Amino acid sequence: MTEVRLETRALSRYFGALMAVQGVDFKLDAGARHALIGPNGAGKTTFINLLTGVLPPTDGHVLLGGRDITDKAQAERVKLGIARTFQINRLFRGLSVLENVCISVAERAGAAGSMLYPAGRRTDVIDESMHLLQTLKLADDAGHRVSELPYGRQRLVELAITIGLKPEVLLLDEPAAGVPSAESHIILDAIERLPEHIAVLIIEHDMDVVFRFAKRVTVMVGGAVFAEGTPREIETNPEVRAVYLGQAGQRSDQGPKNA
Amino acid sequence: MNAAGDPTSETRGAEASLAKRTENPAVRILTRRHRLRWWEALPWITAIVSYFAFPDYLGFGAELLVTILFALSLDLALGYAGIITLGHAAFFGAGAYTVGMLAYYGIWSEPITSLALAALAAAVIGALSGLVLLRTKGLTLLMLTLCTMALLEQAANMGHDYTGGFDGLPSLAIAPVFGVFEFNPLYADTQFLYALGVLLICFAFVRTLVYSSFGQSLTGIRENVLRMHAIGSPVRRRLVICYTISAALAGIAGGLWAQTNAYVNLSTLGLDRAATVLIVLILGGYGRLYGAFVGAVVYLALEHFLAQIYPTAWQLGLGLVLVVIALFARNGILGLAEVLWRRWRDSLSRRKRAERTAS
Numbered sequence: 001m002t003e004v005r006l007e008t009r010a011l012s013r014y015f016g017a018l019m020a021v022q023g024v025d026f027k028l029d030a031g032a033r034h035a036l037i038g039p040n041g042a043g044k045t046t047f048i049n050l051l052t053g054v055l056p057p058t059d060g061h062v063l064l065g066g067r068d069i070t071d072k073a074q075a076e077r078v079k080l081g082i083a084r085t086f087q088i089n090r091l092f093r094g095l096s097v098l099e100n101v102c103i104s105v106a107e108r109a110g111a112a113g114s115m116l117y118p119a120g121r122r123t124d125v126i127d128e129s130m131h132l133l134q135t136l137k138l139a140d141d142a143g144h145r146v147s148e149l150p151y152g153r154q155r156l157v158e159l160a161i162t163i164g165l166k167p168e169v170l171l172l173d174e175p176a177a178g179v180p181s182a183e184s185h186i187i188l189d190a191i192e193r194l195p196e197h198i199a200v201l202i203i204e205h206d207m208d209v210v211f212r213f214a215k216r217v218t219v220m221v222g223g224a225v226f227a228e229g230t231p232r233e234i235e236t237n238p239e240v241r242a243v244y245l246g247q248a249g250q251r252s253d254q255g256p257k258n259a
Numbered sequence: 260m261n262a263a264g265d266p267t268s269e270t271r272g273a274e275a276s277l278a279k280r281t282e283n284p285a286v287r288i289l290t291r292r293h294r295l296r297w298w299e300a301l302p303w304i305t306a307i308v309s310y311f312a313f314p315d316y317l318g319f320g321a322e323l324l325v326t327i328l329f330a331l332s333l334d335l336a337l338g339y340a341g342i343i344t345l346g347h348a349a350f351f352g353a354g355a356y357t358v359g360m361l362a363y364y365g366i367w368s369e370p371i372t373s374l375a376l377a378a379l380a381a382a383v384i385g386a387l388s389g390l391v392l393l394r395t396k397g398l399t400l401l402m403l404t405l406c407t408m409a410l411l412e413q414a415a416n417m418g419h420d421y422t423g424g425f426d427g428l429p430s431l432a433i434a435p436v437f438g439v440f441e442f443n444p445l446y447a448d449t450q451f452l453y454a455l456g457v458l459l460i461c462f463a464f465v466r467t468l469v470y471s472s473f474g475q476s477l478t479g480i481r482e483n484v485l486r487m488h489a490i491g492s493p494v495r496r497r498l499v500i501c502y503t504i505s506a507a508l509a510g511i512a513g514g515l516w517a518q519t520n521a522y523v524n525l526s527t528l529g530l531d532r533a534a535t536v537l538i539v540l541i542l543g544g545y546g547r548l549y550g551a552f553v554g555a556v557v558y559l560a561l562e563h564f565l566a567q568i569y570p571t572a573w574q575l576g577l578g579l580v581l582v583v584i585a586l587f588a589r590n591g592i593l594g595l596a597e598v599l600w601r602r603w604r605d606s607l608s609r610r611k612r613a614e615r616t617a618s
Contacts, residue, residue, distance in 0.1 A: 075494075092478070
């Protein structure tokens with residue numbers, strides 16, 4: 001049996017009367033390739049926000065490597081190794097691709113607080129960032145302003161910034177969202193080449209992506225875990241199929257946002 | 260270095276790939292950005308030449324230098340960290356009144372240590388207000404900075420037993436610089452050179468700061484604060500530190516103003532001053548260090564000469580210039596210059612390429 005990296009116990013979050021996430025017990029193993037799926041408004045993004053500490057839970061606990069981190073702020077959780085990407089790009093749009101990654105790498109390497117030493121002399125930071133861009137096949141775009149890149153490449157930068165944090169747990173919120181299908185393979189290739197020891201949780205709507213990537217799938221509906229299993233089990237589960245065809249998904253339409 | 264790397268490329272000679280990486284123009288830009296360039300000497304050479312060439316304008320020159328320093332302090336907060344403030348004169352005034360009150364009551368009049376105390380007083384106010392203010396953003400932040408300044412202005416107005424109230428504190432006796440160079444109210448050569456020296460030191464500090472990793476992270480906060488949170492950056496702490504440093508520099512500018520003018524009054528704390536410095540920075544171009552220089556020169560020169568030509572309607576001319584800048588040069592004069600320079604260089608290289616293919 002593999003070690004559990006990230007765990008939630010009876011995790012809940014209510015927005016007024018809306019139960020966005022209710023009593024979720026969830027386990028993410030070390031080195032996992034785990035997909036979280038569910039209809040719009042099922043509480044997937046709220047769940048990610050609870051894991052990363054953007055939102056405090058109404059109830060329940062989050063544990064990282066067996067240690068309770070429920071009270072830890074977002075920044076502390078990043079230092080402990082939980083990193084995420086966003087469904088909609090959150091990049092330093094006016095800066096070059098290389099600078100985007102450097103800011104993240106410098107933060108992780110503990111360089112970002114230094115005031116009197118030129119950033120340009122932190123060759124360790126710059127070199128690591130450039131290496132990362134090479135592995136993601138972004139090196140040729142390193143000097144380009146992020147806002148000048150096509151959307152698919154911007155999604156890669158989003159990924160690069162997060163990988164630069166060297167996370168143990170990586171939460172990918174619809175990494176290929178908005179990317180034209182002709183370009184989406186570059187994102188998927190990059191995700192498949194992630195270091196094996198990282199535990200990856202991916203939220204995705206595209207079932208091809210889920211079945212290509214994930215070893216385990218959790219289905220969320222109406223803020224609760226609806227089913228969990230191997231991709232095969234999920235695929236053949238008649239209730240899950242029904243949810244995805246819309247019959248059982250009505251409750252989830254009240255979700256707070258496109259989660 | 261273990262991020263997503265395939266093992267073969269790593270064993271195939273890390274040195275070769277390192278050399279290849281440093282060849283990348285993006286890397287070159289980043290590793291050389293902090294280096295001094297030849298044209299960076301120009302402002303200082305201009306200042307020294309002006310000292311000899313325009314001896315009648317040294318008072319004007321000292322005021323210009325003070326304005327540059329004040330705009331530079333604002334650039335750090337507004338241009339680099341993206342802290343929207345309309346109350347920066349609070350710190351200018353705090354510095355000015357610190358120097359003014361110490362000198363007026365004969366407590367302390369040595370100029371350089373007085374400036375250090377002015378910086379300290381402004382920094383304390385900056386840190387305390389920043390801890391509260393910087394929890395907010397946008398319009399709320401703007402209003403709160405304005406309120407902080409108004410509070411200080413009222414305090415200075417009502418505490419007239421100490422601050423001189425509306426009349427301020429006149430005829431400050433400032434000790435000679437280094438105990439040798441006296442401030443002469445009629446001939447401002449000492450004031451000019453002293454202000455130039457202070458500006459040079461402060462500028463060297465700001466320049467170091469913005470090219471450091473800390474400065475880079477401030478740019479990150481300006482560009483996308485949510486992402487900075489998501490990469491684990493202590494955003495609020497960085498902002499408070501930046502705001503405090505910016506306040507200290509504004510305090511030095513205010514102290515310098517009090518010393519070179521030999522008086523302080525409520526105008527150092529007013530909205531007029533806060534708005535003027537904002538205009539100066541936007542005119543020159545914010546977030547680019549030298550915007551403060553260009554903006555201050557253009558603004559004060561316009562003010563000076565327009566006031567001579569049209570004593571009654573000079574502000575109209577200034578307003579027109581600002582409208583043109585706001586419409587056609589969002590990034591100020593320096594931003595506009597950069598765009599034109601790029602365009603010229605691109606067309607030149609295109610023409611060269613065309614010639615080469617033709618021959």
